[in-house]
Amino acid sequence: GDSVTQMEGPVTLSEEAFLTINCTYTATGYPSLFWYVQYPGEGLQLLLKATKADDKGSNKGFEATYRKETTSFHLEKGSVQVSDSAVYFCALSDQGAQKLVFGQGTRLTINP
């Protein structure tokens, strides 16, 4: 079945550092790909998405590119802030079904 694998956490960085969180997927079709973020004490929020190969999703300085050849959707940000501290989830939604299949999440902590 479909699955998503994320880089193991937790990840701790200093403010203004470059961030990469790796995400790879396995799917039978051509899924849509998502990054969700969960801030402390809050619900899951959609951060960005990409619906087809080579699409780049972006929001709040975060970017991820849908790479079909490597089945990856790595999250990047050039300069992180303390307010980016949260848990990040990579997810896919297959063509037919609307349900989301999530990775295990990566906890990110940014120190000032």
Added chain:
Amino acid sequence: EAGVAQSPRYKIIEKRQSVAFWCNPISGHATLYWYQQILGQGPKLLIQFQNNGVVDDSQLPKDRFSAERLKGVDSTLKIQPAKLEDSAVYLCASSLAGTHEQFFGPGTRLTVL
């Protein structure tokens, strides 16, 4: 626009007791989902409704879990009887029919002692 509402936010029960969670989706969203998020893991789909019909309940432990969505609006998820391994956050999400973007509620944190 109001978001997805869930209640209660927290619940503590003894094993073998029953518990119910309530979800009110965003107005106009035909599709409603219940996910289970165990600590340290990503959410896992339990059941998906389209209006008041079940689309996918393949991961729902039907011997103890049940869910309904009467009138195609709000929904209730029930566990009877609860086990220790049911301790988790139960998330409700909704989306417009045919779209992939889901909007999540704050979740209900269940602790089974």
